[in-house]
Amino acid sequence: MGENMKIIRLDRDSPDFPVSLLEIPRAPKRLYCVGDISLLSGRCAAVVGSRRHTIYGKQVAMMIGRMLAENGITVVSGMAKGIDSFAHQGALMPENGKTIAVLGTAIGKAYPASNQKLMDEIEKRGLVISEYPPDFPGSSYGFPARNRIISGLSQVTIVVEAGLNSGSLITAQIAGEQGRTVYAVPGNINSQFSIGTNLLIRDGASPLVVIEDVVREMGVEPSGIVGTDDESLESSMGEDEVAIYRLVRGEQGLTPDQIGSRSGLPVSKVNGILTVLEIKGAITTSSGRIFLGHI
């Protein structure tokens, strides 16, 4: 926790205690908060997903987080590794983007520790809450239990990527029980990382196909353009760079070898172009595969 941050305790009878949480079953008795507690009464949407993720999940989570934040919607998530963290990061991309992190562990301590930086940022610009006091030792029930707060705070819950046993499926289920709208981001039917979300869609969740839909559902007329203008990006590229960039746009997840044989360029040249494109931010690499770098 940052030095100047203080923990605010909200009991159920406090005027600042969020109304949305009062109406859910097994509502928390009190909340410990660090940051801007006015966010609790604003428009909130939960963006959750599994820790293990693909580059697709990462891109989508950041895109949704950013889009919602740009439209003044607070992004609620669990600050776990993977999708949760990307949703927070996306929400913090616009200058005045707001986000709430709901911890399953003691307030004031980052879990996982590698998210310390992210938590500091959220405390400063958003809000971190937990139903557990600073001296809470941590336990395995803390994580599933905080899911009801994540979904309870939010009018809409969006599941980005979830495997078969992902905790975010619990969040989706609770959100349904709480009478909230559940969106799931569809994925390839042969991707193990999207089995959970695809099953949610089969079982009646709304497929998230256009992010603007969510924004409208929240009663906000969407504004702001997400994504980079391809044409302006391409105008800064040489001929071969454009050719390779278009290959990547056509099919994400190609290997440098595949790009080499499809473009007909020698490997030494392809290597150079790929790094130049990466430096320009047009592409990104993950596990030796090439993806679009912008969202």
Place this chain on the structure above:
Amino acid sequence: MICHVNTGVCDGIQGKLVVVETDVTRGLPNFTIVGHPSQIVSESKERIRAAVSNSGFMYPRNRVVVNMWPAELRKTGSHLDLPIAMGILGAGSCVDTEIMEKVGMLGELSLDGSTTRVDGVLPIVMCLREQGIRTIFVPDENYWEAVQGGRQGIIPVRSLRECFAVLQEMSNGEKPDICIPEKRNISLAGQSEKEISFDDVRGQSLIKRGMAIAAAGRHGILMVGSPGCGKTMLARRLRTILPPMTRKEMLETTMIYSAAGLLGETSAVTQRPYRSPHSTIGRAGLLGGGAYPVPGEISLAHNGVLFLDELPEFSPGIIDGLRTPAEDLEITHFRQGRAYRFPSDFMLVCAANPCKCGYLGDKTRECTCSQADIERYQKRLSGAMLDRIDIHVRMERVEYSQFSRGLVDIEQGISSEEMKRWVDTAGRFRIDAGRNRPPGRMDDDDLLGAAEMDDETDKLFHKAFDSLALTPRTGMKVLRIARTIADMDESREIRFQHLSEALIYRPSEVF
């Protein structure tokens, strides 16, 4: 009468001169060997007694004392049989002792007096030569190994009797009658492979190019990929594109193999060695060691390739021990108050799976590891050793469709010839430019001195630090690789395309 015979022993991988003094005096029949002999040498008494009598000589019925000096050096090896036996004959006035003092000899004797092959011949022969001894007797089975340092004065003998006869002829001023054994071409145990080359590998242009860069600049290389993507196959082929061994390199490596007793029937190491120790190997096995130090895998891979498959499975402490030898190109062991130096100029090739189960990021198989598993596994990889490896490549399995298509219309990718040409060009250009060390072996100052760039390239380098999260250390690695690529392109300065290509082989945390 006292007789001096020159011989030697292997101390580490160095030959050391040993002089065997024999004295036969009156007294009760007795045979004593002094001068720090090992058990093997003490046991040789019985062999020598039998060999001498069975060769038709009279074994002295007197007191025989053999002393070997320098006394502080431990004498081990059955090759001392021949010098001791000849010493006894000399002390018994059967041979001209003046001649004996000018020659050197080594060899094991069997009970019938014939010589048998021994290990460590070449280091001893080289040492005797350095000591100014021109004529050296060796068992005929060791002849072709002994002549690796030059043919002059090496005399192959088949038995004690023949050794005696040649010495007689020499003392009579006659030209000795020497029978040179036939040369047999046997390749080193474990190294005999049918012709392999990178042409056997279809596609995989990225890693093939990376291998060529590694070979051209002597960079360490790390391949990360799912099981079955061809990491081992590629590692085995690396030495086929390295330049052929020079005479000096052959001699160095043969000396190590000879001292380690690994030459077997072979006479010399003529091909760059390829060593691939298993991940369960211990410290002494990899780095060398023991009470009387023997070379480890890193020294056996001297002038060749050391391949560590499944790098994260190796014990981190042992891998950490690779640092110094990889930097100094030799390793020093201290035993019994003395330093033993073993050369270790190897090219390091490592392979690793991307995660514990091996299928993280694989297109066809599911990874069953948890996020924590993955982090733990990759943490093992990102340790100190990775700092020593310049080139990092993520590999992909060749899909079956691509493979079967390859069988029909053969998408060869880069040919072995082309790779060899790149390596040769880079080596030639570097020497012409007056740089002795390849970029993979240059220290930072030398590298910076050889890394001129134009403005555009310099700008790219600076941008890369920000947008690709380079650190000073990884930046130096990229520069090293870029220098090699520029050498391959025969360019004095590092150009834009060299640096941008080098960046794709940079170490990255995410596999």
